[in-house]
Amino acid sequence: MEYWDIYDRNKQKTGRTMKKNDWHMKDGDFHLTVLGVVRRKSDGRFLITKRAENKAWAAGWWEVSGGGVMAGESSLEAVLREVKEETGLSVEGWEGGYLFSYSRENPDEGDNYFVDIYRFTGEFTEKDVVLQTEEAPEFMLADPETIRQFAKEGIFLHYDSIKEAFEA
Numbered sequence: 001m002e003y004w005d006i007y008d009r010n011k012q013k014t015g016r017t018m019k020k021n022d023w024h025m026k027d028g029d030f031h032l033t034v035l036g037v038v039r040r041k042s043d044g045r046f047l048i049t050k051r052a053e054n055k056a057w058a059a060g061w062w063e064v065s066g067g068g069v070m071a072g073e074s075s076l077e078a079v080l081r082e083v084k085e086e087t088g089l090s091v092e093g094w095e096g097g098y099l100f101s102y103s104r105e106n107p108d109e110g111d112n113y114f115v116d117i118y119r120f121t122g123e124f125t126e127k128d129v130v131l132q133t134e135e136a137p138e139f140m141l142a143d144p145e146t147i148r149q150f151a152k153e154g155i156f157l158h159y160d161s162i163k164e165a166f167e168a
Helices: 075-087 144-152 159-166
Strands: 003-007 013-019 031-040 046-050 065-068 095-104 113-122 138-142
Touching: 003 031, 031 075, 031 159, 046 075, 046 144, 065 075, 075 095, 075 113, 095 159, 113 159, 138 144, 144 159
Parallel strands: 031 113
Antiparallel strands: 003 013, 031 046, 031 065, 046 138, 095 113
């Protein structure tokens, strides 16, 4: 069973944990997630993946790698792990790093969270990408305009919250 640390409104660990996806958080409790934007240096294109069609939420939408920060794990450790698990790319040591954070409160759903956004820039080829196909069966190297178009169509996850990560 995977556990996540619980944070307070100031993004400080409370010393308590929760089971992954156990949406019974108290008011003022948050969990931490990460998103890793991966950019290819040679052409400025971004690696995006398409969510599996069997996902309960946002099935078939495009996104960047990310997920929950496990209990005891740092935000940076989590984003490096998630990018590696989901794309096969090891971005440790690449240009970039932490960009910004945002938060959401969903008291009716018991799901309040912080999201740390990272961007990593380095060289890789399509052959270097090895997807976790049960999560994301396909990928694309997209320019910012293609990503904006997917967002306009309502099929790019988190775009409004992370769009500045796709800017130079």
